[in-house]
Every structure is written in C-alpha cells, then in structure tokens.
Amino acid sequence: MLEVTLKQELPGFTLDVSFEVPTGLTVLFGRSGAGKTSIINAVAGLSRPQAGRIVADGRVLLDTDAGTCLPPHRRRIGYIFQEGRLFPHMTVRRNLAYGARFAPRDAPREDMGRVVEMLAIGDLLDRRPGALSGGEKQRVAIGRALLAAPRLILADEPLAALDEERKGEILPYFERLRDEVQVPILYVSHAASEVGRLATSVVALADGKVLRQGSAAEVLGDPAVLPAGAREAGAILAARVVRHHADGLTELEAGGVPLFLPRIGRASGAPVRLRIAAHDVILSRDLPRGLSALNILPGTVAALRPGAGPGVMVAVDTPAGRVLARITERSARALDLAEGAALHAIVKTVSVAPGDVGGSGAAA
Amino acid sequence: MTPAALSGAAAIALSLAAPAAAEEITVFAASSLTNAMTEIEAGFEAATGHAVTVAFAGSSALARQIRQGAPADVFISANPDWMDAVAADGLLAPGTRVDLLSNALVLIAAEADAAPVEFGPDMDLSALLGNGRLAMALVEAVPAGTYGKAALTSLDQWEAVAPKVAQAKNVRAALALVALGEAPYGIVYATDARAEGAVSVVGHFPADSHPPITYPAAALARSESSLTGDFLAYLRGPAARALFEAEGFTALASADD
Amino acid sequence: MIDGVTPAEWEAVRLSLRVATTATLVSLPLGVVVAYALARWRFPGRELLNIAVHLPLIMPPVVTGYLLLLAFGTQGPIGGLLDRAFGVTFAFRWTGAALASGVMAFPFLVRAVRLSIEAVDPKLEQAAATLGAARPWVFLTVTLPLIVPGVIAGTVLAFAKGMGEFGATITFVSNIPGQTQTIPLAIDLALETPGGAARAARLAVFSIILAALALALSEWVSRRVAARVGGRDA
Numbered sequence: 113m114l115e116v117t118l119k120q121e122l123p124g125f126t127l128d129v130s131f132e133v134p135t136g137l138t139v140l141f142g143r144s145g146a147g148k149t150s151i152i153n154a155v156a157g158l159s160r161p162q163a164g165r166i167v168a169d170g171r172v173l174l175d176t177d178a179g180t181c182l183p184p185h186r187r188r189i190g191y192i193f194q195e196g197r198l199f200p201h202m203t204v205r206r207n208l209a210y211g212a213r214f215a216p217r218d219a220p221r222e223d224m225g226r227v228v229e230m231l232a233i234g235d236l237l238d239r240r241p242g243a244l245s246g247g248e249k250q251r252v253a254i255g256r257a258l259l260a261a262p263r264l265i266l267a268d269e270p271l272a273a274l275d276e277e278r279k280g281e282i283l284p285y286f287e288r289l290r291d292e293v294q295v296p297i298l299y300v301s302h303a304a305s306e307v308g309r310l311a312t313s314v315v316a317l318a319d320g321k322v323l324r325q326g327s328a329a330e331v332l333g334d335p336a337v338l339p340a341g342a343r344e345a346g347a348i349l350a351a352r353v354v355r356h357h358a359d360g361l362t363e364l365e366a367g368g369v370p371l372f373l374p375r376i377g378r379a380s381g382a383p384v385r386l387r388i389a390a391h392d393v394i395l396s397r398d399l400p401r402g403l404s405a406l407n408i409l410p411g412t413v414a415a416l417r418p419g420a421g422p423g424v425m426v427a428v429d430t431p432a433g434r435v436l437a438r439i440t441e442r443s444a445r446a447l448d449l450a451e452g453a454a455l456h457a458i459v460k461t462v463s464v465a466p467g468d469v470g471g472s473g474a475a476a
Numbered sequence: 477m478t479p480a481a482l483s484g485a486a487a488i489a490l491s492l493a494a495p496a497a498a499e500e501i502t503v504f505a506a507s508s509l510t511n512a513m514t515e516i517e518a519g520f521e522a523a524t525g526h527a528v529t530v531a532f533a534g535s536s537a538l539a540r541q542i543r544q545g546a547p548a549d550v551f552i553s554a555n556p557d558w559m560d561a562v563a564a565d566g567l568l569a570p571g572t573r574v575d576l577l578s579n580a581l582v583l584i585a586a587e588a589d590a591a592p593v594e595f596g597p598d599m600d601l602s603a604l605l606g607n608g609r610l611a612m613a614l615v616e617a618v619p620a621g622t623y624g625k626a627a628l629t630s631l632d633q634w635e636a637v638a639p640k641v642a643q644a645k646n647v648r649a650a651l652a653l654v655a656l657g658e659a660p661y662g663i664v665y666a667t668d669a670r671a672e673g674a675v676s677v678v679g680h681f682p683a684d685s686h687p688p689i690t691y692p693a694a695a696l697a698r699s700e701s702s703l704t705g706d707f708l709a710y711l712r713g714p715a716a717r718a719l720f721e722a723e724g725f726t727a728l729a730s731a732d733d
Numbered sequence: 734m735i736d737g738v739t740p741a742e743w744e745a746v747r748l749s750l751r752v753a754t755t756a757t758l759v760s761l762p763l764g765v766v767v768a769y770a771l772a773r774w775r776f777p778g779r780e781l782l783n784i785a786v787h788l789p790l791i792m793p794p795v796v797t798g799y800l801l802l803l804a805f806g807t808q809g810p811i812g813g814l815l816d817r818a819f820g821v822t823f824a825f826r827w828t829g830a831a832l833a834s835g836v837m838a839f840p841f842l843v844r845a846v847r848l849s850i851e852a853v854d855p856k857l858e859q860a861a862a863t864l865g866a867a868r869p870w871v872f873l874t875v876t877l878p879l880i881v882p883g884v885i886a887g888t889v890l891a892f893a894k895g896m897g898e899f900g901a902t903i904t905f906v907s908n909i910p911g912q913t914q915t916i917p918l919a920i921d922l923a924l925e926t927p928g929g930a931a932r933a934a935r936l937a938v939f940s941i942i943l944a945a946l947a948l949a950l951s952e953w954v955s956r957r958v959a960a961r962v963g964g965r966d967a
Contacts, residue, residue, distance in 0.1 A: 156863055157863075158859055158862075158863070184862040185862045185867045185870075185871075187863075188865065189863060190863065190864070191863040193856070193860060195856070197854075197857055197860040201878045210864050210874075211864035211865050214865025214870070215865060257863075257864075260864045260865055536926075540924060614908065614922060614926075616922065616925075617925035617926045641909070642907035643907055643908040645904075649907075653907065657807075658802065658806045658807060658808060
C-alpha cells in the first residue's frame, strides 16, 4: 500500500494531490503536463517536493514536516523509464542483475530464471542494449526493475516511445507483471486504452489535482475526468473465452450473454477483459432484426448524462456488466430514454480492437 | 584616374604628410647587461629621438637566433666565442667589431652576511656546499657558465663540485636562485651581484683562473638601420661608459679608438 | 645512429619517462575528482576552481615555473612544510620536474575527463540510483566505465605534455643531468652548445618516437573500450 500526499509549485500550475495506491496496477491518468511525472519522480526520490508525505508499506520515504527524505537508492522502488535507460556498457544479463546486489538480504526476491521466462528475454541475455529493439529494451527494463526486489514498481509512460505494434507486444508483459507479481505498480499514462487493458485502479489527474480515484470502469465511464472527454469514454467488461469458430471469430461469454469478437489468441476458458468504447455502441428500444452487428446486449438505462455538445452519455446495465453508449440528445428524446427504460446495446464485432482485449483479472 | 596614378598620388601624399620618420634599431645584448643597457637605451632615445629595442638573453641563445636570421642590428655578446661563431657565418658588418667591456667573476652567497671564501690551495667549495647546490648558467653554452667552469677547473674544484651544480638558463636565472635562497651559493658576474641586493659577494675569482671576460659588440651585415654606427659610437661614448662603470663593468673601448 | 647515443642521452630519455609517468599517475585520481566536481556539482567557488585549473594553460610556462619555485622551493611555504614534515623535496630534483610536468599537464587531463563525464547521460545515473546504488557505487559501476575512453585520452595528452614540458621545468628546478635534465632540457642545452646539433637531433627523434608510441597505444585502447561502452556487441 502506498500513500502519497504532495504539494509542489510547478511552472503553470500547482501540484496538490493526495491518494492511495492499493496492490495491483494503478494508473496515474491524465493529459501530458498534468503533473504525473512530477509525482512519480517525487515517489522515486529523484526530486524533492516542497511539501509532502509518502509512505510505502508503512515505511516513511518522505515527510517534509519531519525533515525525512530518503535518497532514491534507499527507497527500494523499481522504476521503469520511458526510454528504458539500460546501461550500454553491460550485457542484458548484467543489467538485469544490477539491482539484485543492492537489495537487502531478507527482501523477497524474484527468481532470475522466472523473470527471464516471464518476459521472454532468454535469447537476449548475452546481447548488449545497443543491439536491441525498442520492445526488447523495455522488456529488459521491466526485468531489471523487478529483479532489484522492489517494494513498489513505478512506470513512466513505458509504452510512449514504441509504435503501435510494439505496444501490442509489450502490453501482455505488463499484464503478467500485474497478475503474477505481488508488488504494487504505479503506472503513468495518458492513453485510455492502457487504462482499459491494465488498470485495477485509476487516479485521474488534471492540472495537478486529483479529479477522481476509482476502478478502471468508474473512471473510464466518466467523461468529466477523461483527457479527451467523451471521445475516450468506454466500459470495461469481464468475459470468458468459450470457443474459437472456424470463420475467424471467437465466442466469449459475459454474465451469460454471448459476445463475438475477431479471433483472439487465448485458450478456451481463459478470462479476458474488454474495453468497449462508448462511441461504438448503438442503442435500440426493440430487439433489432436483420442487423449486421453480432453483439446485442439487453439491459436497462442506469443513468443519462448530457454532454457539453449535442451528445448524451447513456449508462446501460446489462448482464455482462455496465456498458456506456454515446448518442445524440435528439435520439435519446426520440427513443424516450429515461432511467429504468429497457433497451438493447449493440456493438459491432470488429469495433473492438485487439488492443482493447486484455488478459485476466477483475475489471472493476 | 588610373590605378597607377592613384597609387603614385597616395605615395606622394603619405611622404609629405609624415614627418621625417624616427629610425629604429634593434640590439641583442647578453642578459648580464640588462640593467646597464636599459639605462643606455633611454639615454640614446632621449639624445637622438630614435627608438631602440633591446632583447636580452644568454649569448648562446642570441647567437643561435642571429645565425638563424633574427632581425638584429647590433649584437653585444658576453664572450668572444659566440661573436666568433656569428662572424664565422659571415654575418658581421666588416670593421664594426670592438671589444666593449670587461667584467669580473664572483662567488655569491644567499645570506647577507655570509663568511668570505678563501681562494687558496685549501679551498674546498664542495664541502662548503654540503647538500646545497651551486647555481650557475649553462656551463657548456652560456659565457658566465663557461667562465665559471673554467675558473673552478683551474682552482681544482670542478670535479668535486660538478654533481652539485644547478644549471640555469642564463646568468640572471642563476642569480635569482641564490637571491631566493634556493641555492646557497652561485657564480655570477660582479655586475650581477651588484644589481641584486639579496645576495652577498663572498669571493672574487682571480683574473688568471679563467679566460679574460670580454664583451665584444658589432653591427650585423644584414642590418638595414642607418643608426648602427651612431649607436656603437654612443656605447663607447662618455655617457655610456659612466653607466657601465657604475654597474661594475670595466669599459675597454673609448670613443677615441 | 643508435651507436652515437651517449649515456647522458639515455639518461635524459629514462628521466623523461620517469618524470612524465609519475606526473601522469599522480594527477590522474585528482584530475578525475576535480573533473567530476566541475561537471556534476554546484558549489561556491566552482568558477574559481575552473579558472585555477586552467591557469597553467594560458600563463607563460616560465611564470608557472617561477610560481612553483616560490611555493614549492625549499624556502617556499608549501615546499618548506613538506620538507620538514615528510622529508619530501622538489627543488633541484626529479620530483620537482614531475611536479612541473604534472601542473602543466593538469588542465589537459581535467578538460578531457570533464567532457566525457558531461557526455554521460545523468539519467543513467538516476536509473542506477533507483536500482539501489548509492552515489559511490553509481560512480564506480556506471559513470567510470562510461568515461574510460575520455580518461584514456586525457591521460595520454597529459603524458605527452609531461614529456614535452620545458619552460616551467627549467625555471623551477634548473638543468641538472640525471635529476631534471629531461629530453626537452637536454635538447635545449644541445642546441645552445657549439656542435650539439647532432645530439639535439637524436634526442628529438627519441621524443617523436615516444610520442607516436603513446598516441598509437591510446588509439588502440580507446577503440576497444569505446566499442564495449557504446553498447554494441563486442
């Protein structure tokens, strides 16, 4: 458990935050320049805020009132940087082992072999960072941070320097980190898709203040805290793979409702979490017939929230979970939508991108 | 106007505009002449209105530079050998060489009231030095050094003293080492010892213990200055003689020679 | 030509090597510390230190030699103290020649090392800190290996400068065969002595050969090290 309270004058705004980070992967979410990197640099000890208190697992890392400020090397925090920052004069193996020698003897350590296998970097061990691709470097960076036996892992937009394909490659490794390692992770990002894929809890920031803290579903469902507003809003559903069909579709089941997605590479029975963007959801009062969309979820209106423009965000409770739909006010009136109204939420199979389908775990 | 006419007009204008240009003369003089020559330079400039530039260094360095083409007009060396070397290259203006000055060689000590040293058969300079060094100019190259070595050799002191000698680049540098107290004793010209208050003379080397110290002066053949004759005459004249003798030199040549 | 080399000339060569090597080895740790301080730390007097380090580069060597004489001679404040306390003397000894060479070469060493320290990404040092390394460990395991090419370049430069030092040496410790008559002083003396041209030429050839060897060695080592440090597979 990490408790963070910080106050710092930054150019353009004042950083004033207070939040807690439970086990799992917490995303510090906000637009560029919202203060996210300042916060994790303060947590890591790389910068000293004007006022604040940071406690990790009961250990006080920073308390400006008491005058305590542990230097970075005493905090036992693994930091995965955006640019990797691997040591160019050491092999991958030596990079990985670097932190292990500084960890206290009694600290619970990860086994090098397990970490190498988890991150699939076995082939790279004798290579040097200069010869690795961006994705390979990030995997090694994850391993290096993990093998230093940290009590907390920080990641500063680790995927920002990678192209889409690489991002897709690396995301599963962060999922494994979240699911297989007990250390809490504080992950900085401005991408809603990463929140959807990875976050077990989210702290949404804007202009140095916490707007909202909660589960991924809660935050992604609230356009008021999303950097891109309603455009990024979406819902997160937990589903389970049923079987793969010959025509390239995978059938999943969520709360008894069947869902069809383009083929995903997971085994039958595997749990997945899906992000369904609000602007990809169509609403219909009656069960539609002759429609091309394969995913039709029956449900009732839980809430209606008009936006700044012509749109309105409709939250629909379905057996599969809460789904968000963004439609026009005009349509909402035309359909006579009100709380409790029964309707159907329709999602096109192909509108769910592979990047929005992630492994495991609780969505909320 | 054509370019030729333009430059011709410019030349005439310049020559009319400038007053009769002050001539210049460059003198290369041995470093032991520093104090005296500085005053003589000022005297000549005041008397004639012409500019004098004097460069001081060890005679060996000056001779080398002259032989390599340095633009000196007059050369005053601290021994005849280096003047001979320059003459051998055919660089002296014929008939201008004169023996200008003589000097004496002394043993100096770093302390103001050091005991005098006897130059008799019981002399043991090496014992006197102990662990200290004897400061001299370069003994193979600079005149003050070669005279010093010759004197010590003829007094049977050289073999014992040689390992304790600290050779400085020129006689003034040797003087400075003794003045600072770094070297307890040194061999310099009598004129140098007079110029430096921080040292005391503890012995005069007998004149017959070394070749006569003669300072020849001559004009150089390649000189383009018209002042060389005047300057050499000035050096032999009464004003210069007085200044040299005040420093402790013996003036050899007179203006009447 | 080798037959013509006199014992005095061999002596000058040996002495030069001894003086330059001592000067370089002794200034190396101090040079690295000063370079690190100038590159990474902020402290009052930093600019003054920078100027002091560079003075021997821009002052006439004779002036530097004279200042050394005043300070480190047996009558000088530092020289006298060292003599009384530790029995260490510089006046008229090869140690003085080494001191003169070291002082004149110091700015070259510091400049080269400082440049290479500044080229080390501080973010790498930050990363090492987050992995648990305290400042000295970061320096030893990350910074130092990465600056080795720069340190080598600086060392060779300092060595070469030490081999070629003249003005400060002769002013400080005079020309004493076997103690302070390094190759440059021997060459100078040979040039001043009638008939010494051949000796000067022999010594000059030695000088050039030694400098060329030092440069070639440093190039070779630099290339090997740079490949390892640059992150490419060796």
